[in-house]
Amino acid sequence: MEPDRRLTAQGMERKQQLLDCAAELFAERGYAETRVIDIVRAAGVAKGLFYWYFENKEALFKELAGSIRLNLRRQQGAALDPGATPLVNLYRGTESSVIFMAEHAPYFSLLEEEGRNFVDVMRQGTQQHIKDMVQLIKAGQSDGTIREENPMLLALGVVGSVGHYSRVHRTGRIDLSLPELAAFVARYVVHSVASGDVSVRDALRQVTAVAAPV
Amino acid sequence: MEPDRRLTAQGMERKQQLLDCAAELFAERGYAETRVIDIVRAAGVAKGLFYWYFENKEALFKELAGSIRLNLRRQQGAALDPGATPLVNLYRGTESSVIFMAEHAPYFSLLEEEGRNFVDVMRQGTQQHIKDMVQLIKAGQSDGTIREENPMLLALGVVGSVGHYSRVHRTGRIDLSLPELAAFVARYVVHSVASGDVSVRDALRQVTAVAAPV
Amino acid sequence: MEPDRRLTAQGMERKQQLLDCAAELFAERGYAETRVIDIVRAAGVAKGLFYWYFENKEALFKELAGSIRLNLRRQQGAALDPGATPLVNLYRGTESSVIFMAEHAPYFSLLEEEGRNFVDVMRQGTQQHIKDMVQLIKAGQSDGTIREENPMLLALGVVGSVGHYSRVHRTGRIDLSLPELAAFVARYVVHSVASGDVSVRDALRQVTAVAAPV
Amino acid sequence: MEPDRRLTAQGMERKQQLLDCAAELFAERGYAETRVIDIVRAAGVAKGLFYWYFENKEALFKELAGSIRLNLRRQQGAALDPGATPLVNLYRGTESSVIFMAEHAPYFSLLEEEGRNFVDVMRQGTQQHIKDMVQLIKAGQSDGTIREENPMLLALGVVGSVGHYSRVHRTGRIDLSLPELAAFVARYVVHSVASGDVSVRDALRQVTAVAAPV
DNA sequence: AATGAATGAGGATTCATTCAT
DNA sequence: AATGAATGAATCCTCATTCAT
Numbered sequence: 001m002e003p004d005r006r007l008t009a010q011g012m013e014r015k016q017q018l019l020d021c022a023a024e025l026f027a028e029r030g031y032a033e034t035r036v037i038d039i040v041r042a043a044g045v046a047k048g049l050f051y052w053y054f055e056n057k058e059a060l061f062k063e064l065a066g067s068i069r070l071n072l073r074r075q076q077g078a079a080l081d082p083g084a085t086p087l088v089n090l091y092r093g094t095e096s097s098v099i100f101m102a103e104h105a106p107y108f109s110l111l112e113e114e115g116r117n118f119v120d121v122m123r124q125g126t127q128q129h130i131k132d133m134v135q136l137i138k139a140g141q142s143d144g145t146i147r148e149e150n151p152m153l154l155a156l157g158v159v160g161s162v163g164h165y166s167r168v169h170r171t172g173r174i175d176l177s178l179p180e181l182a183a184f185v186a187r188y189v190v191h192s193v194a195s196g197d198v199s200v201r202d203a204l205r206q207v208t209a210v211a212a213p214v
Numbered sequence: 215m216e217p218d219r220r221l222t223a224q225g226m227e228r229k230q231q232l233l234d235c236a237a238e239l240f241a242e243r244g245y246a247e248t249r250v251i252d253i254v255r256a257a258g259v260a261k262g263l264f265y266w267y268f269e270n271k272e273a274l275f276k277e278l279a280g281s282i283r284l285n286l287r288r289q290q291g292a293a294l295d296p297g298a299t300p301l302v303n304l305y306r307g308t309e310s311s312v313i314f315m316a317e318h319a320p321y322f323s324l325l326e327e328e329g330r331n332f333v334d335v336m337r338q339g340t341q342q343h344i345k346d347m348v349q350l351i352k353a354g355q356s357d358g359t360i361r362e363e364n365p366m367l368l369a370l371g372v373v374g375s376v377g378h379y380s381r382v383h384r385t386g387r388i389d390l391s392l393p394e395l396a397a398f399v400a401r402y403v404v405h406s407v408a409s410g411d412v413s414v415r416d417a418l419r420q421v422t423a424v425a426a427p428v
Numbered sequence: 429m430e431p432d433r434r435l436t437a438q439g440m441e442r443k444q445q446l447l448d449c450a451a452e453l454f455a456e457r458g459y460a461e462t463r464v465i466d467i468v469r470a471a472g473v474a475k476g477l478f479y480w481y482f483e484n485k486e487a488l489f490k491e492l493a494g495s496i497r498l499n500l501r502r503q504q505g506a507a508l509d510p511g512a513t514p515l516v517n518l519y520r521g522t523e524s525s526v527i528f529m530a531e532h533a534p535y536f537s538l539l540e541e542e543g544r545n546f547v548d549v550m551r552q553g554t555q556q557h558i559k560d561m562v563q564l565i566k567a568g569q570s571d572g573t574i575r576e577e578n579p580m581l582l583a584l585g586v587v588g589s590v591g592h593y594s595r596v597h598r599t600g601r602i603d604l605s606l607p608e609l610a611a612f613v614a615r616y617v618v619h620s621v622a623s624g625d626v627s628v629r630d631a632l633r634q635v636t637a638v639a640a641p642v
Numbered sequence: 643m644e645p646d647r648r649l650t651a652q653g654m655e656r657k658q659q660l661l662d663c664a665a666e667l668f669a670e671r672g673y674a675e676t677r678v679i680d681i682v683r684a685a686g687v688a689k690g691l692f693y694w695y696f697e698n699k700e701a702l703f704k705e706l707a708g709s710i711r712l713n714l715r716r717q718q719g720a721a722l723d724p725g726a727t728p729l730v731n732l733y734r735g736t737e738s739s740v741i742f743m744a745e746h747a748p749y750f751s752l753l754e755e756e757g758r759n760f761v762d763v764m765r766q767g768t769q770q771h772i773k774d775m776v777q778l779i780k781a782g783q784s785d786g787t788i789r790e791e792n793p794m795l796l797a798l799g800v801v802g803s804v805g806h807y808s809r810v811h812r813t814g815r816i817d818l819s820l821p822e823l824a825a826f827v828a829r830y831v832v833h834s835v836a837s838g839d840v841s842v843r844d845a846l847r848q849v850t851a852v853a854a855p856v
Numbered sequence: 857a858a859t860g861a862a863t864g865a866g867g868a869t870t871c872a873t874t875c876a877t
Numbered sequence: 878a879a880t881g882a883a884t885g886a887a888t889c890c891t892c893a894t895t896c897a898t
Contacts (some may be wrong), residue, residue: 032246164374194405460674507868592802620834688884
């Protein structure tokens with residue numbers, strides 16, 4: 001496919017269909033093990049059509065990477081509420097991240113399964129998130145609600161926990177509703193960074209006052 | 215290779231050399247992207263010799279998986295001290311796990327990069343670890359030092375945090391000595407599961423009394 | 429395309445446009461290396477339209493061959509003047525052939541570049557020319573102006589020289605006006621077959637009396 | 643095949659065998675129409691072996707081009723005898739060229755059939771030949787045996803005639819022994835450039851005195 | 857007539873594996 | 878044990894041709 005071919009609405013759909021089928025297959029069995037013919041079969045079209053929409057297999061992979069990057073970026077903005085306390089923001093941000101990742105499971109599966117090929121995407125995608133966390137944690141350290149540790153290290157832990165629980169949820173090893181899981185993870189990270197019992201209790205009381213009871 | 219071929223000492227060395235080269239290449243660029251010729255070249259032998267030592271490429275991979283499983287098992291036993299409190303055991307176990315994973319970085323790299331192909335190994339390798347954690351957490355909940363949450367969920371969080379920080383360390387994104395990192399992670403997980411400030415402070419005081427100062 | 433589809437004047441133009449674009453591309457990069465899409469792009473129409481005007485790629489090629497054949501035939505008649513001497517006819521025929529080939533350069537390029545696929549066309553196209561030459565040479569041998577050699581061999585030489593110089597001219601390796609080149613080639617072939625100095629001088633005097641001075 | 647792999651004598655043979663088979667097939671039906679599988683079948687080996695000896699199809703083609711260039715160069719030196727007169731040298735050089743080209747028919751077939759892809763080879767291969775001819779012709783013009791015309795144009799005619807007759811011979815349209823044909827072509831070109839009857843007669847007498855009678 | 861998406865047979869290339877030496 | 882040439886199934890990609898609109 002020539003770089004800048006204009007696609008009709010129908011063409012966009014077809015292309016998206018191929019992208020979706022490919023994402024699923026890549027996540028399931030990996031890039032190398034996914035044949036072009038598997039993708040087109042999953043989409044129910046002829047092999048040649050693949051090359052109408054994509055230069056080659058790798059180009060499709062890169063488009064996927066691009067759309068994942070977009071998805072990641074879209075999520076980042078929504079998280080923080082300037083009016084709330086750091087711990088509350090941490091709670092809410094964690095909750096929404098877990099839900100977002102669960103709802104975009106195939107993309108994140110792919111990201112992790114094909115990590116080697118997505119190094120850039122992952123780096124860029126997580127970087128902003130981590131920066132936000134670092135800000136939050138520093139604010140919490142200022143007001144005494146977050147314990148005095150290297151903020152970057154703490155932030156890495158928070159982001160890692162969110163990712164880990166999402167992953168575990170995705171692989172079906174947790175038998176919990178998504179909101180329940182999200183709330184649990186939010187509590188988990190609040191505990192892991194909070195300086196002490198009082199601040200934790202306060203933060204949890206604030207979020208549960210407006211959200212679901214703990 | 216016929217399954218029960220007896221190898222001389224020299225032969226064992228040759229074979230191990232091939233295994234090592236393969237492990238490195240697999241971790242670096244993945245199983246599918248690693249050619250048999252890459253492995254033999256890295257080992258400096260002729261292509262045909264590969265098939266003297268291994269039935270085929272997959273057989274080598276399985277041998278690698280086997281040795282990784284062995285390594286994992288070896289680590290599991292060392293963790294728990296029946297005389298210590300649950301939180302102290304959690305602290306010590308976390309510390310030693312982080313160090314163990316850092317010291318066997320290539321194997322864990324491979325495990326994660328080739329997760330799809332190591333599902334069994336990972337399941338089995340982590341399962342016992344998680345069971346131990348669950349026991350520990352239940353004990354902590356009994357004596358009031360660990361907060362009342364689903365023990366399995368908490369255990370998953372602990373194991374995940376350990377793995378996550380090891381991974382981050384492996385990829386060079388943390389500029390910290392290994393003991394420092396291990397201590398940090400141990401504090402992190404103690405915080406994340408502990409019921410309150412008092413229990414955390416007690417646990418940390420106990421471990422730091424016998425180990426490095428916080 | 430159904431064989432006997434009637435085309436409007438506009439349709440004929442469209443078709444000719446496709447033929448011209450194809451001829452150019454074929455001459456430039458060969459039949460096999462020219463894609464249908466290249467042709468339609470050069471003509472600025474959609475791919476599907478190609479098959480409205482031509483059964484398939486080969487059919488277009490054959491139509492080209494046909495028109496080349498027509499061109500070749502048209503040229504043949506014009507050459508000989510029954511009143512002139514053989515050497516003069518040779519001179520004049522050579523001159524006009526060179527000019528004709530230069531003026532139909534793309535067709536002859538194609539003929540030569542795709543010789544393999546034009547064997548028939550070339551055979552038929554040259555055959556009559558050679559026959560005429562043989563007649564001419566035999567006549568010249570009878571009146572003593574052409575040397576005693578196998579007439580067919582001499583004829584092949586004449587035709588070859590004409591073709592060779594045209595080709596060289598086409599590829600831009602000669603910096604000479606077309607009339608000058610044609611005159612040179614005519615002299616060249618007269619020399620190559622003439623029996624001796626006297627006959628050559630006579631022939632050249634005759635043609636230059638009515639044409640440009642030597 | 644890696645660029646500088648060292649080949650055993652046997653390997654060289656195998657490779658040459660593939661080159662020869664390919665040359666023949668290319669000359670017969672063209673590069674584009676020759677499948678890799680045709681080549682290996684002609685050589686009686688498996689498809690994969692092709693890629694042991696050559697990077698890809700095009701690399702083989704380029705090696706062929708290289709060897710053709712070598713052959714052409716080898717021929718160039720042998721031609722001229724400094725002691726002989728220009729016309730005699732022209733005669734002898736022409737004769738030997740025709741024979742050389744006939745003996746390397748497959749290569750020259752390939753050169754002409756795939757002219758488009760061999761532009762460089764042909765240019766370089768012919769250039770020296772033409773330069774030699776130009777020298778010879780200038781010498782002949784000095785001693786009055788060659789007529790006063792643009793030497794380059796005359797040289798082009800000589801080289802073209804040699805090529806043309808070789809081509810015709812190759813395609814079987816001439817029923818003449820090779821020495822006979824070579825002698826004929828030599829006479830043809832001597833006539834085409836000689837200034838007059840006397841010089842031609844002298845030159846032909848000289849060469850036939852030491853060679854075969856005309 | 858005209859468009860461009862859709863089709864699938866065909867061909868180049870890769871690479872795990874075998875084999876003669 | 879060791880070598881590296883030989884094998885061929887599997888895969889990606891091209892492109893002439895068809896088809897619905």
